[in-house]
Amino acid sequence: MNKKTGFKLLSLLLVLSLLFSMPFAASANTGDEIVPDGSITRVNVTIYGDSKTSRGFSWATKKNSGSDVMLYAIDAEGNPISEVKYYSGKSNSFMGYIYHKVVAADLEPGTMYAYRVGDKAAGKWSDLGTFKTDDGDDKFSFIAIADVQASSEKNFQFASKVLEAGYRTLPEAEFFMSAGDFVNDCTNEEWEWLFKSFKNIFMNTTAVPIAGNHDGNLKWHWFENQFNLKKGAGCDGITGVYYSFDYGNAHITVLNSNDMYPMSEQQVNWLQNDINKSDAKWKILVMHRPFYSAGKNVNKPDTMIMRDRLLPIVEKLNIDLIIAGHDHMYYRSKSVKNGKVVPTETITEVYKGVETVFEVNPAGVTHILPNTAGTKRYSVNQKAVSPILDIAAVASQPGLSMFSTFEIDGDRLVYKAYTVDVDNGGTVELYDQYAILKTVPGSAVEGWEDLDTNPSNNLFKNIANFFKHFTQVIFSYLKMLASR
CATH class of the missing domain: 2.60.40.380 (Purple acid phosphatase-like, N-terminal)
Incomplete structure (x- = not known):
């Protein structure tokens, strides 16, 4: 040793x-x-x-x-x-x-x-x-949960046991992220219960928080007061915070999906500046509202507007993974681009003593919802808009709370999802796994010139985008309802 x-x-x-x-x-x-x-x-x-x-x-x-x-x-x-x-x-x-x-x-x-x-x-x-602190090498791991969304102290304590199970499973994890909806009604009482129930974890590791709609979509400035984050250019912090950081050989970008109807020009421009200037090998995008999921919210106008506005841009950014929440179910897409599955070669290796299938240099993006860490679960929406069910590797509701682990080891990324039976001794079982072997180096866009992130300069574009995307999506939504 x-x-x-x-x-x-x-x-x-x-x-x-x-x-x-x-x-x-x-x-x-x-x-x-x-x-x-x-x-x-x-x-x-x-x-x-x-x-x-x-x-x-x-x-x-x-x-x-x-x-x-x-x-x-x-x-x-x-x-x-x-x-x-x-x-x-x-x-x-x-x-x-x-x-x-x-x-x-x-x-x-x-x-x-x-x-x-x-x-x-x-x-x-x-x-x-x-x-x-990060040692800067290309080997690290982290844990992801989503949608604690509790409104009683008992349910916050329940969810804390899920994250504790995550650390028992992957004790070397260097940080955890929560993909939004820490609370339900965004009251002082709920935030106190959250930090009391998760105290041992919040105080003894690094958190990567993501703003959910229950954390400040309609109750302004709550999220930014709870956490100390370095805001991205143009971020006002009213409904949440967008930010990014490098960790090891990865670049992690966090969006504020409460900034919607549609997402503001300044956040969209910041996103493109942020990722296009990164030469990190792995690029991971995290947000609350998902582009692809099979939960009850996926057909709603707010999600459709975000998908219509943002997904075509995101798919040009060479992102490897998108982690989201909001829909309280488990979903993992296949490698996807432009709404279609991208064929990918695989190899099988023994990784940490386990035979593991790796997708080799996938050209698409894998979308992941780790299910809820709390008690509020949604069933699979069989009427999810196309192509969501067609591109799914897994779309399910196991009826248990879940956490996910991510291990990055140089050219390899290994993802695992686990169920936790909190009511029966906290039994942890592996539910799903996925792995990538990425041999191509990371690269930034050569000669990239920053897009404007000044909110004042983008005022008229934001107004125009509102009418354009809102009108398009409402028409599509009504057409979808009429066809059922």
């Missing part, structure tokens, strides 16, 4: 102990006498720009207080290996809470950190949390 592998193994053991209520790392020159202040809630850590050197911190309090973070590097046993550093940020008042945002932008790649958030001057701090 080389030193790097040994360090990763020890770091993995540390993450496991932190996630599942084992003792926390010792404080470095801060005194173990610190008593966590219970008024500090909704603590989470997000990628803020560079995944190797930067993290965003967010939390909430009921009263005005300082916005400070203390952190220090730790070894695989949780012992401090650096001096404590302090970072200060800013706060704002929103809906009865004070939201605090801090950015630490001088972190070391591939390093485990322990941290607290709070008020340095008052000596009030949160519980101790941990996170690890």
Whole structure:
């Protein structure tokens, strides 16, 4: 075992102990006498720009207080290996809470950190949390869930067990993403239940949050207050946030699909600028509303408008995977382009001791809905608009909550979907799997000139797009209803 592998193994053991209520790392020159202040809630850590050197911190309090973070590097046993550093940020008042945002932008790649958030001057701090920065190599993994969408503390606790099962299954995962609808009615009570139920995970790893329609489609600015994210150019944060980051050899782009009727010119232009300038090997797009799914929402005008406006553009961007939510069912398409399945060669290899079929350099995009992590499930919509059922590799509702894992290992991407029987001991079973072997290098579009992302400059285009796409889709929707 080389030193790097040994360090990763020890770091993995540390993450496991932190996630599942084992003792926390010792404080470095801060005194173990610190008593966590219970008024500090909704603590989470997000990628803020560079995944190797930067993290965003967010939390909430009921009263005005300082916005400070203390952190220090730790070894695989949780012992401090650096001096404590302090970072200060800013706060704002929103809906009865004070939201605090801090950015630490001088972190070391591939390093485990322990941290607290709070008020340095008052000596009030949160519980101790941990996170690890990206080491920049081409081997990493993450977990995806979608649609917690709970409206009771019991159901938030239920969904948290699904993500905990994900970390038991893939403990080396370096972050998790949730493809929208964290809450149902977007109230303070629900957000408190969410962060309380998922506290061990939110505080001890990095989150990649995606705005769902229940997180702020009609209740403005809620999503952007919960998380500290580096907004893409032109993003106003009203209904959600779009942003992107590199991780290992992948570029991950997060859209705000609440920006619709149709998606604004500035977000569409930002998307094209963002992906066309990336030379990452793997390109992954994440959003809440799906282009392709077989749930109850797929035929609704809002989804049809988004698909009509955005899908032709997305299919020109050389994206490998699109991960979405919204429809509370499980769906994986075949490799698709222009609404048709793209024939792809396959090879079979033994990967991590398991015989695995890899699609080789697929020319299309694979669309994935990981099903809900919560309790609200939709059945398969047999009247889904063409070609959704025709291009599906799997379209189903297993009747259990689910999570998905993604492992990227150089030229290989291995995806697995699992069911979790929370009510019967949390039994985890493999439900679906898919793998890609990509031997072609990543590349940016040579000479790409940025499209305009200024909202003011795009005002008239947005108005014109509204009438164009809304009229087209309503006509198509009425025609579809009449044909049934």
